[in-house]
Amino acid sequence: MDNKRPVSVLTDGDMAMHEAIQKVFPSAKHCLCNWHMHRNAKRNVRVDGFEGHFKHLMDLDANEVVFEEAWSKMVRKYGLQNNKWVSDTYNNKGMWAYSYLRGQFFAGMKSSQRCEGMHAFFNERLKRKLKLFEFVRCFDMALYRLRNKEADAEAKTDNNDPCLTTSLQPLEKHAATIFTRRLFFMFCNEIIEEALLIFDGRKEEFDHRIYKFSKYTKFGSTWEVSYHPATSIMKCSCKKFEFFGLPCSHMISVMKCEHMTEIPPSCVMHRWTKQARKVGEQHCQAQFSSTLTQETRFGVLCSSFTEMCYYASQTSEGFEEARNAFFTMTCRMK
Incomplete structure (x- = not known):
């Protein structure tokens, strides 16, 4: 880390x-x-x-x-x-x-x-009375399925354009270009929640504006969002962005009031974007040293090759090319 x-x-x-x-x-x-x-x-x-x-x-x-x-x-x-x-x-x-x-x-x-879910995932695939070599084989297969599932999700994020369904399509379209697929759908849910908000007024301060909102049928519940036009920084009293890292429905409502067509950079957490993994991989390639343990190098290589294997398996030509390349490289590494 x-x-x-x-x-x-x-x-x-x-x-x-x-x-x-x-x-x-x-x-x-x-x-x-x-x-x-x-x-x-x-x-x-x-x-x-x-x-x-x-x-x-x-x-x-x-x-x-x-x-x-x-x-x-x-x-x-x-x-x-x-x-x-x-x-x-x-x-x-x-x-x-x-x-x-x-x-x-x-x-x-x-x-x-998430931790318990990982335990359950492996428990479903590992039986109690396994010999050690059988356990290693089953564990590798379970790990392969997990990584293949992750590669599948990444491929869909990178290559599929989701259908726009909300009323704030410019913001939704921008979210589709920057967020991973799962986070994009969560952002859409916040847009849907925004429709239930009631705008209760705006107050102008020296360098920022304060928007007030309440929610339909939720009497007594109010939220305030401070918006700085110069920097596009927003702070909501619900603090959902600080807790989760995704703009809340109240912040989205301010974006609508300000006629924004893109999500401000201050409201985008890098870890939820499509570029997060790519930047991490480039950093890892530059920083890995010879002092790393064999297990660490093994894990990095497995993660790196999984995505390529996913794409290669889509066609028979890709499968043959990847298999031949692996065979040649394996012989050389041995």
Whole structure:
């Protein structure tokens, strides 16, 4: 990772891991897995209705003041003032409550489901009583399928133009040219959400404008977006961009009010663009040294060749050419 420390870490709450993170990554924001917290609530508080209420507060998209009021009401409602687990959990609210995690980048993740999903992916393909050489073979096949799936997604991102379906087609078209396919569809969902927003006015400041919005049928919920015309920088009170890295519906509404036909560069996180992987690959090619371990070099080569294999497998001519090139190169490397 080029000696870069993570800005955020997501775990299941293991205490030994918590202590290690504080020691090794002291500046990282440590978040507890949403799914594990929900399961612990179910185990430790056996009161009807509490489980669902607690999950609602975990995901509450509001500021700290609103969260504190909602938490106090919940504790009084279920009579949990003297419950030790509830008290200890409240004291660690900065590690699991979304109200306290807003503005911290977690790439939109609230649970360790990506890690658990990876475990499940391999568990489906690996049987219990395998000999070591059989395990290696099955593991390589599972890894190949995973990389082939990733190469397929990248190929579709690079070579397919999605159909434009929203009312803000200029912005949607620009999103299709810069974002990966998956992020493009998520951006379209934000455009759809924008249609439910109600414009409540604009206030002119010295060097920026403040837009106010509310949401249809969501009484009491308001958001503010500050927009700096000189730099095109936007900041929304919902802080979704800081948490996930994708413009929220409120920011898109400002783009509409300002008659923008392209997403401002300040609202585009490079890691979600089509160029992110390409820049990383060029950097890796320039920086790899002879001190890397054999496992690292092996992994890099596998990732590099997977995309070529995907394209070569599309035609019989490409297949034959790639196979012959591999055979010649393999003999030379041996």
